[in-house]
Amino acid sequence: MGRHTDKVGDAFPRAPSQEEWERMGQEERDRVVATLPGEVTYEEMAMPEGDDHQEPKALAREALRGYFKRRGRRAYVGSELPVYYPAERRFAPDLLVVLDVENHRRKKWFVSHEGHGLDWVMEIHVGGDRKKDAEYNVSRYARLGIPEYFIFDGGRLALEGYRLATPDARVYTRMESRNGRFTSEVLGLDLQVEGEDVRFWAGNAPLLVSEEFIERLEDQTMTLQRRAQEESRRADEESRRADEEARRANEAERRFKELEAELARLKKSQG
Structure with a gap:
């Protein structure tokens, strides 16, 4: 259980469907949770892109973790964590946030086990083909019901934001910025490009690392x-x-x- 075959013939591990999960007993569920890998293969990962890719991600993660900790709000902020939606091919976003859950270390995010999908995702694009982040992920993340998705283009130093207009929507609406600043309704923060990174703002106060x-x-x-x-x-x-x-x-x-x-x-x- 937990392995399915993709339509193009791959055999990457997948979580069972929600129907399969609900039919399982606790022992079988525990076995599935334990056996789903906490890493992705080289075939599934983008090529390393150096500091231009790592630095914005690390700074954004630190800023968000510090923000939720200071506010005393339960939230999990992860980076490149394998994510398993029911019966879906796994993926590992550059940055993800799940609100109102326990903040402890994880090797993977298994939606059926956690009882909660992702609330917010950011991908960081530096070079090469933008199609995966700007087209495929825009469609896929909306279909999975992820409320907000941002793309930081480190090459062009540009930010794009997408939001589900309603909880039941499965197609994103592209956000409009105001003087280069986007508002994340999910996080309750504003975002904008500053230098070579993304800066988060709580009102007029920047989030500091x-x-x-x-x-x-x-x-x-x-x-x-x-x-x-x-x-x-x-x-x-x-x-x-x-x-x-x-x-x-x-x-x-x-x-x-x-x-x-x-x-x-x-x-x-x-x-």
Whole structure:
């Protein structure tokens, strides 16, 4: 169970149909979950495309994971994870999000077992034929009922977004951007291309990754340090000024006493 043959004759592992899954007992289900591979073959994967492909994916994943963690919302954010829809040929998106599920490490996403399909997917295209991401996946992900699908074209530094207009729709509606920014209703975030990567926004606040947090904290620390040094300098200056004023006051008092003594002496000599 769990292996089916594709219409073109391949024998890549597949999950059973939903009907087959529902007929299984728990022991048989556990066996299927255990035997479905947690990796894909070279025949199923795109050719490696270096940092231009890896960096945007890693940064986006880190930003999203941090965002959901800070909000205290349960969400799973995965990358290149084998995904098994019932009786469908498996696939491994560059980036995927499933909301309101437990966030623990997984080797695969088995829809029937998890009880939830994918909510959001992004593919990153760098070079070569765009047909898989821009045509085949647009059709396939819509048919599978994935609510939103984004394509980041790292070669052209362009972003495309697709959404199911209704939960029952199985054809995507292409999103329109506003000044280059797209709104993901699923994530509750905006997306736009920034430099060579995709930047996520929560309202007017950009989602930062750890390196950016560190840089921002370092900048804030340096600012506070400079401010403390300036305050210390001012305090020292004020202390020196106070000391000088005290010295002058003491000198004036000493001079006054000398004059007072001299005046008394003169008065005594005249008397």
